Amino acid sequence: MNSSMQRFAVAPMIDVTDRHFRFLARLLSRHTLLYTEMITTGAILHGQRERLLGFNAEEHPVALQLGGSDPAALRDSAQIAQAYGYDELNLNCGCPSDRVQSGAFGACLMATPALVRDCLRAMADGTDLAVTLKCRTGIDQQDSFDEFLHFIDTATDSPCRTVIVHARNAWLQGLSPKENREIPPLKYDWVYRLKSLRPQLTIVINGGIRTLAEAQQHLQHVDGVMVGREAWHNTYFLADVDALLFGDKQPPADRIAVTRRYAAYCEQQVALGVSLTALTKHLLGLWHNVPGSRQFRRHISENAHRKGATPRIIEEALAMVSHSTE
Numbered sequence: 001m002n003s004s005m006q007r008f009a010v011a012p013m014i015d016v017t018d019r020h021f022r023f024l025a026r027l028l029s030r031h032t033l034l035y036t037e038m039i040t041t042g043a044i045l046h047g048q049r050e051r052l053l054g055f056n057a058e059e060h061p062v063a064l065q066l067g068g069s070d071p072a073a074l075r076d077s078a079q080i081a082q083a084y085g086y087d088e089l090n091l092n093c094g095c096p097s098d099r100v101q102s103g104a105f106g107a108c109l110m111a112t113p114a115l116v117r118d119c120l121r122a123m124a125d126g127t128d129l130a131v132t133l134k135c136r137t138g139i140d141q142q143d144s145f146d147e148f149l150h151f152i153d154t155a156t157d158s159p160c161r162t163v164i165v166h167a168r169n170a171w172l173q174g175l176s177p178k179e180n181r182e183i184p185p186l187k188y189d190w191v192y193r194l195k196s197l198r199p200q201l202t203i204v205i206n207g208g209i210r211t212l213a214e215a216q217q218h219l220q221h222v223d224g225v226m227v228g229r230e231a232w233h234n235t236y237f238l239a240d241v242d243a244l245l246f247g248d249k250q251p252p253a254d255r256i257a258v259t260r261r262y263a264a265y266c267e268q269q270v271a272l273g274v275s276l277t278a279l280t281k282h283l284l285g286l287w288h289n290v291p292g293s294r295q296f297r298r299h300i301s302e303n304a305h306r307k308g309a310t311p312r313i314i315e316e317a318l319a320m321v322s323h324s325t326e
């Protein structure tokens, strides 16, 4: 994979970055790298594979994030993912939830760097896709940069050349996953230091980045920026990514036109049996903080779940904003 592809990415987010969200995000930005939700090896090997892994050709480039800690299961999952056409495979070493800890993967893997290395080697063994790692700056009260560096050095004693760092520790006890995205302090300087000490690695920074101006600042120090919640809550901000971060000369996508393209996509998906609410929930963040957006959101939220509702509710909702914006 071309390393400039890592310059800007939307973070993996469970219940958010499914194939429908990614389809919408791609209508806004041609260059952003998109990640799936974390999918466990157990689900891939024993679950409903097509439902979990299938995606639209329009979504490329798209990276699959795997959750797991058994090298053999990761190797097998990687091979299956390659057959589906993903562009990158990522290993989750950042998620602190109890559910994930009981499976001994996610952030708690940061305590066993040699196992992470073996997992990454196994993923690379199974495929010729780029294999990447997403981790934190450490776990619990661990506050040693050297320990963090040791983790990265051990993990990258493997074909993994790209590391995405959510720039705060994960506290494995006492905090919910949500609190774990807010309470442990951000340590951007550690990520910058990592890049300066290991310039051969592609380093992507994540955590608390809200604007493209901030992203540009980070890009002075590291190779890439990954944004999670802002892309979820304020999805239209992706429309400026191509021009500002990739020098693309095309004008930003028009919000109304994107909404209509997505409505047409909803028609197709509903005909295939996808529920309307699973599709329209992604539109709520597209219309954020502009005149009429509250009415737009309310119309969608109040109607999408009703019996007999169709994607026409999107056009109705659009009437509440289209004369007041753009």
Ligand SMILES: Cc1cc2nc3c(=O)[nH]c(=O)nc-3n(C[C@H](O)[C@H](O)[C@H](O)COP(=O)(O)O)c2cc1C
Pocket (backbone or CB within 6 Å): 011, 012, 013, 014, 015, 016, 037, 038, 065, 092, 094, 095, 134, 166, 181, 206, 207, 208, 209, 226, 227, 228, 229, 230
């Ligand atoms: C709803 C939600 C679900 C998430 N699911 C995942 C996940 O599946 N895998 C993962 O590595 N991180 C997950 N994260 C963490 C994000 O990828 C990201 O690291 C974190 O939100 C910090 O970035 P932000 O401040 O830009 O949101 C999730 C975050 C949110 C808000």
